[in-house]
Amino acid sequence: MVKNKRRNIVVDILLNLAAALSEQSRLALSQSRLGQRARSIVTQLSVKEGIQAHRIVAGPLRGCQIMTDRRHYRGYLLGTYEPDISRVLPSLIHPGMVVVDAGAHQGYFTLLLAHLVGPTGRVLAFEPNQENRDLLQQSVYLNHIPHVSAYAWALSDKRGAVSFVVGDSTSMGHIDITNKAEHAQMVQTITLDEFAEVEALPTIHFIKMDVEGHEIEVLHGMTQVLARWHPTMLCEFHSAELRAAGERILNEYGYHCTELGSPTMPHVLAR
Numbered sequence: 001m002v003k004n005k006r007r008n009i010v011v012d013i014l015l016n017l018a019a020a021l022s023e024q025s026r027l028a029l030s031q032s033r034l035g036q037r038a039r040s041i042v043t044q045l046s047v048k049e050g051i052q053a054h055r056i057v058a059g060p061l062r063g064c065q066i067m068t069d070r071r072h073y074r075g076y077l078l079g080t081y082e083p084d085i086s087r088v089l090p091s092l093i094h095p096g097m098v099v100v101d102a103g104a105h106q107g108y109f110t111l112l113l114a115h116l117v118g119p120t121g122r123v124l125a126f127e128p129n130q131e132n133r134d135l136l137q138q139s140v141y142l143n144h145i146p147h148v149s150a151y152a153w154a155l156s157d158k159r160g161a162v163s164f165v166v167g168d169s170t171s172m173g174h175i176d177i178t179n180k181a182e183h184a185q186m187v188q189t190i191t192l193d194e195f196a197e198v199e200a201l202p203t204i205h206f207i208k209m210d211v212e213g214h215e216i217e218v219l220h221g222m223t224q225v226l227a228r229w230h231p232t233m234l235c236e237f238h239s240a241e242l243r244a245a246g247e248r249i250l251n252e253y254g255y256h257c258t259e260l261g262s263p264t265m266p267h268v269l270a271r
Contacts, residue, residue, distance in 0.1 A: 050069065051067055051068060051069045051135065052067070052069075053065045053066070053067055053138075053139075053142055054066060054067075054068060054076075054077055055077075056076060056077050056079065057077055057078065057079075058077075058078050058079040058080075059078065059079010059080065059086065060079060060086055060089075060090070060112055060115070061079065061108070061111055061112055061115065062079065064111055064115075064139075064143050065139065065142040065143060066106070066107065066108060066111065066139045066142075067106065067107075067135040067136075067138045067139045067142070068106055068135065073106070073108075076106075076108050081108055082109075082261075084260055084261035084267065085109065085208075085234065085260075085261070085267060086112065088234075088260060088269070089109075089112060089113070089116060089234075090116060092206060092232055092234070093113060093116035093117060093205075093206060094116070094117070095116075095117060095118040095120055095121060096117065096118065096120040096121050097116075097117045097121045097122075097205040097206060098117075098121065098122045098124070098201060098202070098203055098204050098205055098206075099113050099117060099121070099122070099123050099124070099204070099205060099206040099207070099208070100123075100124045100125075100126070100192065100204055100206070100207040100208070100231075101113060101123060101124070101125040101126065101208050102126050102155050102192075102207060102208065102209045102210070102211055102218060103126065103127065103209060103210040103211040103212065104125035104126060104127040104132070104133075104136055104150070105127065105129075105132050105136075105210070106132050106135045106136055106139070107125065107127075107132075107135065107136030107137075107139045107140065107150075109208060110123055110125045110136055110139075110140070110148060110150075111139060111140070111143065111145070113206075113208070114140070114145045114147060114148050117147070118147075119146070119147055120147075121147060122147050122148075122149070123147060123148045123149070124149055124151070124195075125148060125149065125150045125151065126150075126151050126153055126154065126155050127150060127151075127152075128152060128153065128154040128164050128187040128188075129164070129166060130152070130185075131166075133150055133152060136150050137150050151195075152187065152188065153187075153188050153189060153190040153195070154187050154188070154189045154190075154211075154214070155189070155190065155191070155192055155195075155211065155214075155218045155221060155222075156189035156190070156191065156214065156217045156218060156221055157191060157217040157218070157220040157221040158189065158191060158221065159188075159189060159190050159191065159194060160188070160189050161186050161187065161188055161189070162186070162187060162189055163184040163185070163186060163187075164184060164185050164186070164187040165184045166184075166185070190221075191221030191222065192204075192207075192218070192221055192222035192225050193221060193222055193223065193224040193225055194221075196224070196225055203229050203231075204225055204229050204231045205229070205231055205232065206231050206232045206233075206234070207222070207225075207231050207232070207233050207234070208234045208235075209233065209234070209235045209236065210235075210236040212238060213238045213239070213242065215235060215236075215237055215238070215242050215246050216242060216245050216246060216249070219246055219249045219250070220249070223249075223253070226250075226253040226255075227253055230253070230254065230255075232269075232270070232271050233250065233255065233268070233269070233270040233271075234260070234267055234268075234269055234270075235267065235268045235270065236266075236267050236268075237266075237268060243266070243268060246268070247268065247270075250268075250270045255270040255271060256270065256271055257269070257270045258270075
């Protein structure tokens, strides 16, 4: 027990030292050999005690708590997780907005969206992976955020039940439309169009979409939303083919698409 506490103290010191750096310096360090060595040290020292609440020490969510395993998601704690998205969101999201987080994972960006829309806004988070959704809801509770709603549905192009593969990582869960994958679980699907109608939403201002290869089905299921409200979209497409098909759909509804982030896994900003 004492040894574990000492290890955690060392890890906390390393994380707080990194947090004291500027964002640019943290990003540069994370890509250097020294940064790689520091990550290795943190991984070796981190106690294998599973997922617990951790305080974010840097970045736009500094001071918030998040339920996660810091051995795997130190980027959350240092505010360096997907920095391109973290940088652009404050210019897109404003107080009072209604926003959708499709593929919310453990809720890092759900928390950021909730912070940006404020108590007069609303965040609708869709995460079919129960483990991730439970962590998201716990983080929302820890941070006393009443304007986030988390849903077990997977957004798609029709209502029904599909096979959901959790994958080797909690961030790699995806829908298997063949329903033949082993070690899969069945999840319920709904279209965003139907959800908006059932919930009598007044509007949707913004949609963040990270659905691990199911992008086209999700887009087909929100055509009424796109036509009626024209929300700003931030989409991660998981192949060049999916991106091309997705941009064609968005173009049909008057969107202009620009690339944001790494060429290997770019996000598309559509307005």
